Amino acid sequence: MKLLPELTPELTAWALQQPVFFVASAPLHGRHINVSPKGLPSSTFSVLSPGLVAYLDRTGSGCETIAHLYERGNGRLTVMFMSVGPQPRILRLFCRGRVVEWDAPGFDGWLGRMGQERPDAVRSVIVCEVFQVSTSCGYGVPRVKREVYAGAGLEPKGGKAAAEDGTETTRGEKGGWKGGWRWEEENSVFEDRPTLPERAAWREKAGKTLAYQVEVNLDSLDGLPGLRVARREAGQWLWVTDAKAYMKRILAEKEAIIFGFLLAVLLYGVLSSSTRLLGVLETDRLVAWKTQLQALPSRAVRA
Template sequence: MAKFYDCLTTELQTFIKAQHIFFVATAPYDGRVNLSPKGMDALRIINESEIAYLDLTGSGNETAAHLLENGRITIMLCSFTEKPLILRLYGQGISLRANDAQWQEYLSLFPAIAGTRQIVRVNVESVQTSCGFAVPFYEFLGDRPTLKEWAETKGEEGVHEYRQNKNRQSIDGLPTGI
């Protein structure tokens, strides 16, 4: 059965740190819901009511657009091994970019990864666990190097140009802040 928490307990923080993948969901008031898988050691627990993740350049920038519009975000993690568990973090998020005052403070929490676009900070308002009994077993074999290699090949200038061409608007036409 589902259980709700006001914050991230020590046990839930331990669970988060052990996961290799998480999922980010956002939605505009009117338009498509976005759901994206994330990995590459990109999630950090700031405290019992705040998390942050490193967002890398990709084919879209839906999350940033949705956060600008309404701030709503859900992060989901689930166990693919041993004890089943699904964990959802509901909250309000903002995107930090290189010109923001807190950028360096938050960037220092993550490994240097080519193609870093922004850091998403989430104020966790509600935490929910559920059983996860139907989630299949999967084995983590490693992070894919493809996105990192793509960004390294393009170089900083090429990645910047790509963002200007592909990441300035959501698929629903909302601005992303880039």
């Protein structure tokens, strides 16, 4: 494993070429640790600087990541990329994340920085401050069989291939063909699944996106408050719900509460003992001082 303080240009280019990335988060107290796969890194994930990345978060059936990032004192997030080609690699970005919801004043500004247009049913931009980067071998990750993608287009004897539209294409640097033929890369075996954008477009057209968010994005599996725009639409008082979640978190720290109570009892005992000891010493000093005062006149008379 190799640790880096930030992303390098080479790692950035490699990450954006991958077909999928994963996001992991967890509550400070709770049973669940969430891992979510995210597709289309080249159109949803942006590297804004070596230490700052962001991705578009479309409306889904859960809101674990959002709830974990909103939790007070939390904000932990790990983004992972992996290679499925002949050159193995696992890339992890350890981050502090925050949520910019679609109705927030700064949302369009973040879209502009990312160079993205507002997609249908987007609910937030997840902004991630990278504090450490790790790369590892990835030898345990399976790879796509070369014969699945290497034979996508066969070069004729003339040394050039003819595309379907009649244009001539030439052999690429890595052994594939551009133009009408598939580029010889392992990622060419993947295609985008159309279900999510189609459903998102349907909800937007029908005006049902917010209603769906209210239905499925109010809280996490561990009961943490979720998407704020959905909570407001549902009639929740955000500060009340947040306060309840905070108290639940405090009460969940039973060992800390017990330790704090025992420490308070110990300190009280030490202070009480110290006070009594000081009182005894002060009494002894007072008696000695009075005795000395009483002895002074007698000495003066004898003199």
